[in-house]
Amino acid sequence: MAYEVEGKTIEHDEEGYITNISEWTEPLAGIIAKDEGIDMTDEHWEVVNFLRDYYNEYQIAPAVRVLVKAIKKKFGAEKGNNKYLYELFPYGPAKQACKIAGLPKPTGCV
Amino acid sequence: MLNLVNKSPFERLAMESCLRVAPKGSAIVFLEDGVYAVTKGTxxxxxxxxxxxxxxxxxxxxDLDARGVDxxxxxxxxTEIDYGGFVxxxxxxxxxxxxL
Amino acid sequence: MSEEVVFDTEGVRKNFMFLNRKAPYGTIYALEILEMILISAAFEQNTTVAFMDDGVYQIKKGQNTKALGMKNFSPMYGVVEMEKEDAEEDEDVEMVWRIVVEQESMEARGLSPEDLVLDVEVLPAAEFGALMAQQDVILGG
Incomplete structure (x- = not known):
């Protein structure tokens, strides 16, 4: 199983998470998002980039409650809440946004 | 607080760590390879x-019996206990x- | 004549200690306990993350596992520190997080707090043991 992007083949697991996180590119994010039925806006990118920074620092993808708290700290309460994040990523902000960000599935996420 | 030590003190630090932090009034059970810790002259x-x-x-x-400890x-x-005493x-x- | 059964689970808060006693890469204990801490943080319990014996090596600075082909999980302890800060800031929840190291174990390994990736409370063995005795649940080795 693999994504095809700009002539490159990028392996992913059965749920669509890429196998090697160093292969992530922005065009790839666009393709994964499309598969997920998401049209990437600036608001989507804000969360995806936040997740990538978070992962770089802590080497782990946050569980959704941790993500909500961390977003709230950085961008304020109008973005750091479940409703806002679920509107952007209807199938779960941690799960879906992590997939688009090229990160592994968050720990404790079923 | 009840503490269990099941490793020989000559192989691991389990006994030492337990004895270092266990407050007075603790109960400490030596079992399995831990029983060697309570033999004389070691x-x-x-x-x-x-x-x-x-x-x-x-x-x-x-565990004493199994290891031939008189x-x-x-x-x-x-104090020696059996499985009932352990429970x-x-x-x-x-x-x-x-x-561990 | 039926009475409604109410399960009151609000406000059930116990003292949990996660006791780390093994070095990070030789066995799976360290990573398993760390994942357990991060998952159970959702349950908002009083949490003590404790390091003694070789467990102190888990939070040694400067770990680099590249050549090993294993994940360096020491940065993940940063999330533990974040949970602790959140617990301190959150005024709605009366919850205490502590990160403690047993002094004797740390010193026996030639380490000092400056060598550690976490901001820790250093407790002498007797205080460390007294804290263990206060726990409702101790998980780990």
């Missing part, structure tokens, strides 16, 4: 003796801390 004996002054030290009889080789001040201790003290 390098661990002084530590067991010191611990026995503040805490209750137990050893599991079936009762006269078991240090004074150590009683757990009932009395609650979930034990296993020093």
């Amino acid at each position: 390098a661990a004996a002084a530590k067991i003796q010191a611990a026995a002054e503040g805490s209750a030290i137990y050893v599991l009889g079936p 009762r006269e080789r078991v240090m004074d001040g150590v 009683d201790l757990v009932v009395e003290h609650g979930t034990p801390q296993s020093w």
